[in-house]
Amino acid sequence: MMNKFFKIISINLLAISLGGCGMMLNPLLMKQAEVEPNNLPDGKLGQPYYAKLRITGGGGAIASFKGESMPVGSGLVLTSDNPERPPGRDELVIKGIPVISGDITFRVSGALFSSADKGYFGKEYKLKIAE
Structure with missing residues (x-):
């Protein structure tokens, strides 16, 4: 159960960092x-x-x-x-x-x-x- 939770969190963090809001955090993507x-x-x-x-x-x-x-x-x-x-x-x-x-x-x-x-x-x- 805990592994599934961390997997979901990891996927969401990756999506945010590669998506619109992540552009603010990662100048290489801007x-x-x-x-x-x-x-x-x-x-x-x-x-x-x-x-x-x-x-x-x-x-x-x-x-x-x-x-x-x-x-x-x-x-x-x-x-x-x-x-x-x-x-x-x-x-x-x-x-x-x-x-x-x-x-x-x-x-x-x-x-x-x-x-x-x-x-x-x-x-x-x-x-x-x-x-």
Whole structure:
């Protein structure tokens, strides 16, 4: 009787881990949501910069995000502070006043709430700041 109980529990746990709810627990099974646009508009040294990034194809709001390799002291920040929409829904913003010129390469990545299918996103960008 006990063996049958453990067998049923094991089968149910396997089904959950391979099914929708298991996607949240196993990132290897998750697909990636898309980050748009493909390219960012160029910026100009000392001039205000503002660009929207839209996360598409995911089922939930942005849970967390980061801008990897974005140079400290560049004058630019990655934020969910978008005056046109409630923060955290499906858009991120790169904004600021660039204080360095040249090519800035960085990666935007993060996770989404309530998304059994596409629970994370990530994309590398190259932003050109002219003098």
